[in-house]
Amino acid sequence: MLPLDIFLSAMANGLMMGAVYALVALGLTLVYGVLHIINFAHGATLTAAMYAVYVAHAMLGVDPYLALPGLAAIFFALGYLVQRWVIGPASHGDDSNILLVTLGLSIIMENALLAGFRSDTRSIDVPYGFSVVEVGNLFLSTPKLVAFAGSFVVAALLWLLLARTDTGRAIRAVAKEKTGAALVGVRVEHIYAVTFGLGAACLAVAACLLMPTFLVNPRIGKAFTIVVLGGMGSIPGALIGGLFVGVVESLSGLYLGESLGQIGIFLIFILVLLARPTGLFGARA
Amino acid sequence: MRSSYLPIALAVAILAVLPLGTSSNTTLNFLSFALIVALAAQGWNILGGYGGQFSFGHAAFFGTGAYGMALLQVRFGINPWLALPLATLLGAAVGAAIGALSFRARLRGSYFALVTLAFAEVFRILANAWGFTGGAAGVLVPLRIEAANMQFADRATFYWLVLACVAAGLVLTQAMARARFGAWLVAVRENEEAARALGVDSLAVKLRAITLSSGITALAGGLYAQKFLYLDAGIAYGSWISVEALLAPIIGGLGTVFGPLVGALVLLGLGEATKIALGHALGGAVPGVDLVVFGVLLILCVAFAPRGLLGLGADVRRLLRRPV
Numbered sequence: 001m002l003p004l005d006i007f008l009s010a011m012a013n014g015l016m017m018g019a020v021y022a023l024v025a026l027g028l029t030l031v032y033g034v035l036h037i038i039n040f041a042h043g044a045t046l047t048a049a050m051y052a053v054y055v056a057h058a059m060l061g062v063d064p065y066l067a068l069p070g071l072a073a074i075f076f077a078l079g080y081l082v083q084r085w086v087i088g089p090a091s092h093g094d095d096s097n098i099l100l101v102t103l104g105l106s107i108i109m110e111n112a113l114l115a116g117f118r119s120d121t122r123s124i125d126v127p128y129g130f131s132v133v134e135v136g137n138l139f140l141s142t143p144k145l146v147a148f149a150g151s152f153v154v155a156a157l158l159w160l161l162l163a164r165t166d167t168g169r170a171i172r173a174v175a176k177e178k179t180g181a182a183l184v185g186v187r188v189e190h191i192y193a194v195t196f197g198l199g200a201a202c203l204a205v206a207a208c209l210l211m212p213t214f215l216v217n218p219r220i221g222k223a224f225t226i227v228v229l230g231g232m233g234s235i236p237g238a239l240i241g242g243l244f245v246g247v248v249e250s251l252s253g254l255y256l257g258e259s260l261g262q263i264g265i266f267l268i269f270i271l272v273l274l275a276r277p278t279g280l281f282g283a284r285a
Numbered sequence: 286m287r288s289s290y291l292p293i294a295l296a297v298a299i300l301a302v303l304p305l306g307t308s309s310n311t312t313l314n315f316l317s318f319a320l321i322v323a324l325a326a327q328g329w330n331i332l333g334g335y336g337g338q339f340s341f342g343h344a345a346f347f348g349t350g351a352y353g354m355a356l357l358q359v360r361f362g363i364n365p366w367l368a369l370p371l372a373t374l375l376g377a378a379v380g381a382a383i384g385a386l387s388f389r390a391r392l393r394g395s396y397f398a399l400v401t402l403a404f405a406e407v408f409r410i411l412a413n414a415w416g417f418t419g420g421a422a423g424v425l426v427p428l429r430i431e432a433a434n435m436q437f438a439d440r441a442t443f444y445w446l447v448l449a450c451v452a453a454g455l456v457l458t459q460a461m462a463r464a465r466f467g468a469w470l471v472a473v474r475e476n477e478e479a480a481r482a483l484g485v486d487s488l489a490v491k492l493r494a495i496t497l498s499s500g501i502t503a504l505a506g507g508l509y510a511q512k513f514l515y516l517d518a519g520i521a522y523g524s525w526i527s528v529e530a531l532l533a534p535i536i537g538g539l540g541t542v543f544g545p546l547v548g549a550l551v552l553l554g555l556g557e558a559t560k561i562a563l564g565h566a567l568g569g570a571v572p573g574v575d576l577v578v579f580g581v582l583l584i585l586c587v588a589f590a591p592r593g594l595l596g597l598g599a600d601v602r603r604l605l606r607r608p609v
Contacts, residue, residue, distance in 0.1 A: 038395040090588035096339060099395050100535065100587050103341070107528060107580035111573030118572065218573070260414045266407045273400045274390040 005137050010254045011247060016144040018246020019151035020206050025238035026155055027202030033234075034175040034195040037095055040102035043221030044109035045200055049075055049207035050216040051113055057124040057211070064126065065146075068208040072201045079200025084193040106221075114218040123215040147209035154205050155239060158198070162235075171195055289459060296543065297452045304441035313440040317512055319553045320447045321505050325526060326533035326545035327454040328501030333531065334540035335467060336494040337474030338393065342401030343502050343530045345383065345408050348521035350376040350503025352412060354510040355424045360417070365435035369507045376503020377496050384495035388488055393477075402527070409522035423517030426510065435511055447508055451546065454501055458542045461497075470494055471540070502530060525576075529553075532579055536586050538593030547594055552579060 024046060031039045052071055056062040082105070091097035132139040162168040173181040174191045182188050245265055252264030300320075304313060325347055333339050353372030357363040363371070387400045412418040419425075430436045437443050461467045469490045472480035481487050506526075510516055529552065534540075537548025556575030563574050590597045 038399065040395075086584070090584055092588075092591075095394060096337075097587050097591075099339065099398060101584050103528075103531075104580045104583035104587070107583070108577050111576035111580065114573035115571045115577065260410065263407060263410045266403050266410070270400060270403050270407070273392060273396060273403070274386055 006254070007251075009138050010250045012138055012140055013144070014247035014250030015243055016140070016148045016246070017250065018243035019148040020210055020242075021246050022239045022242025023151040023154055023202055023206040023209070025242045026158060026235065027199035027206075029235065029238040030158070030202070031195055031199040034171055035098070035192055037098045037102070039196070039199065040099060041105040041109065042102075042199070042203070044106035044113075045075070045079075045221070046203045046207060047113060047216065047218060047221035048109050049200075049204045050211055050214075050220070051117060052204070053207050053211040054122055054124055054216055057126075064124065064208045064211045068205060071204040071208060075204035076197040076201040078197075080193045080197035082200075083196035084189065087196070088189060088192065110218055110221070117218065119217060119219075121215050121217040124211055126212050129212050141213060143209075143212035147213075150205065150209045152239075154202065155235065158202070159235060161198075167191075167194060289463070290456065293452065293455045293459060293542070296546070297448065297455070300448055300451075301445065304444055310440055313444055315553070315557065317440070317444045317447050319549055320444070320451050321509050321512065322526075322529050322533060322553060323546045323549035324447070324451050324454055324508070325502045325505035325530040326537075326549050327451070327458060328498045328503075328505065329530040330498075330534040330540065330545045331458065331461070331470075331501065332491075332494045332498035334534045334544060335462065335470045335474065336491060336498075338491060338495070339398050339531070340401040340495075340498075340527075341398040341531065342403070342405035342527050343499070344522045344524060344527040345401065345405040346376045346380050346499035346502040347506035347509070347526045347530070348405070348408055348412065348518075348523075349379045350506030351510040351516050351521040352418055352424070352506075353503070354507035355426050355516050356418065358426055359424055364433070365511060366433075369435070369504070369511070372507040372510075373500050373504040376506065377500030380499020380503075381492060381496040383499075384492050388491045388495070402524075405522055405524070405527060409518045412522055413518035418518070419516075421517065423515060423520075426514040428514060436514075443512060447512075450504060450508065455542055455546070457497075457501075462542065466490070466493065474540075528576075528579070532583055534593070536582055536593055538595030539591075541593070541595050544593055544595055551594060552582070555582070 024042070028039060028042050031037070031042075049071065052074075053064050053067060056067045056071070057064060086105070087098060087101050090101045126143075128142055131142040133142055133145060134140075160168075162171060170181065170186045170191050171194065173184075173186055174188055174195075178188050181191075245268070248268060249262070249265050252260075252262075256264065303316060307313065325343065328346070329340065329343050350372045353375040354365070354368050357368035357371055358365055383401065383404050387397055392400055413421050428436065430438050432442075435446075461470075469480065469485045472483070472485055473487045473490050477487050480490075506521065510521075529549070533548035533552055534545045535548065536552055537546065538544030555578055559575050559578045560570065564570050586593060592599075
C-alpha cells in the first residue's frame with residue numbers, strides 16, 4: 001500500500017480543491033433554491049470567468065487576487081442582465097424551457113471561447129504559484145490554501161447576505177413562495193436576476209482562486225457542474241458535498257490513475273441522483 | 286388514413302433523387318452525415334418530443350451503436366450486415382437499463398437530463414481508457430470495399446442505405462404516433478399524474494419509449510461507424526451528438542414526424558454555411574463557430590417558435606389563409 005504521507009497529502013489536496021468545488025456548488029444551489037432550475041450554463045460561465053482571469057493576467061498584467069473584486073462585480077452584472085433580458089423572457093416561465101435556454105447559453109459560451117482561444121490548455125504564471133507551507137510532513141500549496149480559506153469567507157459572506165439583509169430576506173421569500181412575495185411588494189423578476197448575478201459572482205471568485213494553480217481550456221467547466229451537483233439543495237450541503245467530491249476525486253485519481261480517475265465522481269453523481277434526487281443533503285422529494 | 290404516409294413517401298422520394306443531381310463527394314458525404322444525425326434525432330424525438338423526457342446524453346446510445354458496429358467486426362469478425370442490427374439491439378439494451386434505473390428513481394426534468402449526461406460521460410471515460418475499445422487511439426474498421434462488407438465504391442449507395450433507415454424511422458414514428466402507445470406517451474408528457482389516474486402505466490410507457498429511442502439512435506451510431514470506418518471515445522460518446530440529436534427536433538418541431546429530419550437538414554446546412562462563410566472571411570477554419578450558431582438558434586426557437594420551424598410554417602400558412 002501507499003505510505004500514509006502520500007494518502008494524507010492526497011486528502012489535503014482533495015479538501016483544498018473541494019473548497020473551490022463547494023464555492024461553485026454554492027452558486028448553483030442558490031440559483032436552484034430560488035428559481036428551482038438547474039442552471040446548465042453554470043459550468044460554461046465558470047470557464048468564461050477563468051478565461052477572464054487569464055486575459056486580465058496575460059494581457060493587462062493584473063494579478064488574479066487583485067482582479068477578484070472587479071471580476072466578481074462584472075460577473076454579477078452579466079448574470080443579472082442575462083437572467084433579466086435573455087433567460088426570463090425567452091423561457092415563458094416554463095421549467096423545461098429554462099433548461100433548454102441555459103443549455104443554449106452554455107453551447108454559445110463554450111464554443112465562442114473555443115473559437116476565440118482554440119482548444120489549447122492555458123495557465124497563468126504567478127510568482128507564488130509553487131510556494132508551499134510545511135505542515136508536519138506535508139507540503140501544502142499556498143495558493144490552494146488561499147483558495148480553501150477564500151471559499152469559506154465567500155460562503156460566510158453569502159450566508160450573512162441571505163440572513164441579515166433586506167435583499168437576502170426578499171431572496172428567501174421568493175424561494176419559499178413567489179406569489180406571496182410578489183403580493184407584499186417584492187419584485188420577483190428583479191430578485192431572480194439578483195440571484196443569478198450572485199451565482200455568477202461566486203464563479204468569478206472561484207475562477208480567481210483557481211487560476212494560480214489550475215489550467216483552463218474551453219471544455220473544463222462542464223465537468224465542474226456535474227461534479228458539484230451531488231451537494232445541491234442547501235448551503236451546508238453544498239459545502240460538505242463540495243469537500244467530499246474533492247476528496248473522492250483526489251483519491252480516485254491516486255488509486256485509478258489520471259484517465260480513469262474522473263469516473264469516480266461521475267459514478268457517485270449517478271448514485272446520488274438515483275438514490276436522493278435532491279442532493280445528498282437536500283430535502284426528500 | 287393511409288394518406289398520412291403520403292408525405293413520408295414524397296419526402297423520401299425527393300431525398301432519394303438528390304444524389305443523381307450531384308457527383309460531388311463532399312456533397313454526398315455531407316448529405317449522408319446529415320441523414321445520420323437526422324436518424325439519431327428521430328430516436329431522441331420519440332423520448333424527448335413525444336414523451337417529454339429531455340435526454341442530454343443520447344451520445345450514450347449513439348456511441349454504443351457505433352462501438353458495437355466497429356468492435357463486432359474488428360474483434361469478433363462478424364459481418365457488418367449482421368453487426369448493424371446487433372449494435373442496434375445493444376444500444377436499445379443500454380437504453381432500457383438506463384431507463385429502468387432513472388425512471389424507477391422517478392427522475393424527470395433537469396434530473397433526468399443530468400443523469401443521462403453523466404451516463405454518457407461515464408461511457409466516454411471508459412471507452413477512452415479500456416484496451417478492448419482501442420483506448421484513446423480509437424478503433425479502425427479495415428477498408429474492404431465490397432457490398433457483402435457494407436462498404437461501397439459509390440458514395441451514393443451508402444447514402445441510400447442511410448436514407449432507407451431514415452425512411453423506416455419516419456414510418457415507425459408515424460405508426461407510433463397513431464397507435465395507442467403514442468397516445469399514452471403524449472399523455473405522460475402532458476400530465477403524468479393524470480395519465481396514471483386514467484390507468485396508463487407510465488413507467489412501462491417511458492421504458493418502452495427509451496428502449497425504442499435508444500435503439501434508433503444506436504442504429505445511427507452504427508451507420509456512422511460504417512460510414513467513416515474510424516471511432517474514438519470523443520466522437521462516439523462526445524457531447525456533440527447529444528446536442529445535435531436534441532437540437533434537430535427542437536428546431537424542426539418537437540414531437541412531430543418530420544421535425545428531426547427538417548431540423549437536422551436546416552441545422553447542419555446552416556452550420557456548414559457558417560463555417561464556409563467565416564472560413565473565407567477569416568482565412569481559415571474557426572472551430573466551434575457552427576455550434577455558436579446552433580446555440581443561438583436553440584434560444585431563438587424556445588423564445589419565438591416553441592413548435593419549431595414546422596409549427597412556424599403552419600402558423601404562417603394560417604395567417605395567409607385568413608381573409609383580411
